[in-house]
Amino acid sequence: xxxxxxxxxxxxxxxxxxxxxxxxxxxxxxxxxxxxxxxxxxxxxxxxxxxxxxxxxxxxxxxxxxxxxxxxxxxxxxxxxxxxxxxxxxxxxxxxxxxxxxxxxxxxxxxxxxxxxxxxxxxxxxxxxxxxxxxxxxxxxxxxxxxxxxxxxxxxxxxxxxxxxxxxxxxxxxxxxxxxxxxxxxxxxxxxxxxxxxxxxxxxxxxxxxxxxxxxxxxxxxxxxxxxxxxxxxxxxxxxxxxxxxxxxxxxxxxxxxxxxxxxxxxxxxxxxxxxxxxxxxxxxxxxxxxxxxxxxxxxxxxxxxxxxxxxxxxxxxxxxxxxxxxxxxxxxxxxxxxxxxxxxxxxxxxxxxxxxxxxxxxxxxxxxxxxxxxxxxxxxxxxxxxxxxxxxxxxxx
Numbered sequence: 001x002x003x004x005x006x007x008x009x010x011x012x013x014x015x016x017x018x019x020x021x022x023x024x025x026x027x028x029x030x031x032x033x034x035x036x037x038x039x040x041x042x043x044x045x046x047x048x049x050x051x052x053x054x055x056x057x058x059x060x061x062x063x064x065x066x067x068x069x070x071x072x073x074x075x076x077x078x079x080x081x082x083x084x085x086x087x088x089x090x091x092x093x094x095x096x097x098x099x100x101x102x103x104x105x106x107x108x109x110x111x112x113x114x115x116x117x118x119x120x121x122x123x124x125x126x127x128x129x130x131x132x133x134x135x136x137x138x139x140x141x142x143x144x145x146x147x148x149x150x151x152x153x154x155x156x157x158x159x160x161x162x163x164x165x166x167x168x169x170x171x172x173x174x175x176x177x178x179x180x181x182x183x184x185x186x187x188x189x190x191x192x193x194x195x196x197x198x199x200x201x202x203x204x205x206x207x208x209x210x211x212x213x214x215x216x217x218x219x220x221x222x223x224x225x226x227x228x229x230x231x232x233x234x235x236x237x238x239x240x241x242x243x244x245x246x247x248x249x250x251x252x253x254x255x256x257x258x259x260x261x262x263x264x265x266x267x268x269x270x271x272x273x274x275x276x277x278x279x280x281x282x283x284x285x286x287x288x289x290x291x292x293x294x295x296x297x298x299x300x301x302x303x304x305x306x307x308x309x310x311x312x313x314x315x316x317x318x319x320x321x322x323x324x325x326x327x328x329x330x331x332x333x334x335x336x337x338x339x340x341x342x343x344x345x346x347x348x349x350x351x352x353x354x355x356x357x358x359x360x361x362x363x364x365x366x367x368x369x370x371x372x373x374x375x376x377x378x379x380x381x382x383x384x385x386x387x388x389x390x391x392x393x394x395x396x397x398x
Contacts, residue, residue, distance in 0.1 A: 005030050005322035007151035007284075011140060013128055014157035015042065017049075017105070018289030018306035020112035022156060023120040024063055025314030029396075031322070033120050034150070036142065038157075040125040042113055044266060046105030047184050047221060048074050048210070049303040053388035056304040057100060059311045065111050072107040076210060079197040084251040086198070104212060104219075106266075108303065128153075131166050133283050152324055153285045154313070156306075159275055160233070161291035167282055178296055178346070180272040180354055182223050183243050185264035187257060189218040200252040206354045207247065207254050220257045222247060223272075223354050239269040272296055274343055280335075281328035288313055293339035299346030304388055309335055315396030338391040345387055 008031050012019045015037035023033035051057060051069075060066040078091040113122075123145060131153060132139040141147045155163025165171060189211055191198070197210030204225040212219050224246050232238040240261055247254045261267065273296060280292040289306035296302070312334050316327040 005318070007317075007322035007324055008032050009137075009150050010034070010152045010154060011036065011128075011138075011148075011150040012154045012156055013037075013161070013163045014155070014289075014291070015039070015113070015122060015124070016109055016156075016158065017112065017303050018291075018310050019154075019156035020109070020116045020120070021059075021063070021307050021310035022154060022288060022314055023116045024112070025311060026317070027116070027119045029314060029318035031314075031317065033116075034123065035116075035120055036123040036126050036128060036145075038125070038127045038162075042106070042109055044106040044110075046109075046266070046268060047219065047297065048076065048102050048212070049105050049108060050100070050102040050300055051304050051307075051388075052100045052300075052384060053304075053386075055308055055389050055391050055393060058393055059307045062311070063115065065115055068111045069103055069108065070101055072103050072111065074102045074104065074210075074212060075195050075214075076102055077196045079199055079208070079210070081199050081201065082252065084200070086252065088198075105303070128162055128166065131163075131285065133285070138284050151284065151322070154288055155285065155291045156288040156310075158290045159270075159273065159294045161287065163285065164287055164291050167285040168277070168287075174275050174277050175273050176276055177227075177271055177273045178298065179225055179227060180223055180298075181226050181270070182221065182272055182297070183239070183261075183267070183269045184219060184221050185261055185267040186212070187218050187220045187260040187264060189215055190256070191218070191253070193218060200254075201354070202250055204354060205247065205250055207250065207252060207257065209253060209257070220260070222254075222257070225354050226271075233270070236267060236269070240267065243269065272298065274346060276343075280332055281324075284324060286313065286324070286328050286331070293335070293343065295339070295343040296346040299342055300384060301342035301345055301388065305339060305342050308338070308391065308393070311393065311396075315394060318396055334391070334394075341387050341390050345384060 010026055010031055010033050012022055012033055012035045015035050019035050023035055026033045060069055080088040081090045082088055126142050126144045128140055129143055130141045137149045137151050138153050139149055155161045157163055193211035194215055195211055197208055199208040206223040208221045209218050244258050247258055275294040280287040288309050313331045316330040320326040
């Protein structure tokens with residue numbers, strides 16, 4: 001861009017996917033991004049995330065990181081449902097879960113960090129405690145760092161966004177629980193899996209293991225149905241106790257995984273839900289990614305949605321030379337319909353992901369067995385691709 005933007009200094013909360021992606025584009029357009037992250041360092045763990053369709057791949061390509069993402073892809077094959085003895089019963093095709101390219105969230109975070117670290121100030125181990133807006137900017141206080149002023153503040157800090165709670169009110173207004181909880185952690189690949197995943201279902205529970213990082217390790221993912229979201233979010237020891245109480249004696253690899261869980265370096269536990277909001281911006285503050293429109297991990301759309309949102313938000317700020325009063329509504333107008341379609345991908349999946357009765361579990365297994373032979377076997381993957389591509393990206397210029 002030829003004109004220096006107004007509102008140049010922008011604070012971003014969150015260093016996972018949406019935040020660094022936004023920082024990349026903001027720097028390209030002449031802004032000065034700063035990222036504050038509660039964690040003391042980049043989070044290396046997490047589940048696999050996927051990108052599908054031309055919209056997602058176009059953003060990765062325009063950022064210049066598509067080659068790096070493809071080099072780190074999981075190359076995951078089919079997911080197999082097994083019985084208590086480990087016998088494979090039914091397989092699900094790779095493209096249903098992995099999209100065009102699948103990568104571990106931690107690997108993606110590292111790629112985004114490497115693409116932004118030279119021109120973005122990162123503040124790790126800190127969090128925003130208060131924001132006070134006036135006519136010229138936002139006065140921000142932190143848990144540890146001294147107070148600072150910024151022109152704009154962007155909340156890219158996930159479903160439990162601190163920026164959202166400060167600017168829009170408590171999480172309970174916006175978080176829609178989908179009836180599941182999920183735990184993810186790294187474990188040795190003791191089953192010798194080769195670019196594949198195994199899943200074992202019992203009523204209200206699902207245990208899955210998939211190989212990662214070229215089969216040198218594995219990821220354990222444990223799902224269970226629960227109507228409550230009271231799970232001691234900051235008490236990891238208590239979370240592990242809840243998981244142990246829920247899955248002890250569940251069968252197959254449940255007990256060995258519970259043993260490995262206690263020593264895992266990247267244990268993650270959370271309720272599964274979506275974020276629904278009437279607006280994602282107020283004054284000089286905007287929300288991005290899961291903080292604004294989380295479709296839940298069940299949709300398979302979260303990371304792609306975050307990257308597209310970052311591209312559009314930064315592009316609109318560039319187009320308006322930093323005028324947030326025009327850029328923020330334009331961002332919402334472009335993203336609203338797309339986000340709603342992505343959210344629909346996650347609605348209702350929980351009942352099929354973790355069936356709560358033996359009859360439903362049996363019914364689904366029979367369908368999985370028949371799927372390879374059905375003429376419409378690729379409809380689910382095609383539907384996901386159609387949703388991912390249901391947006392036209394403006395060719396924002398520098």
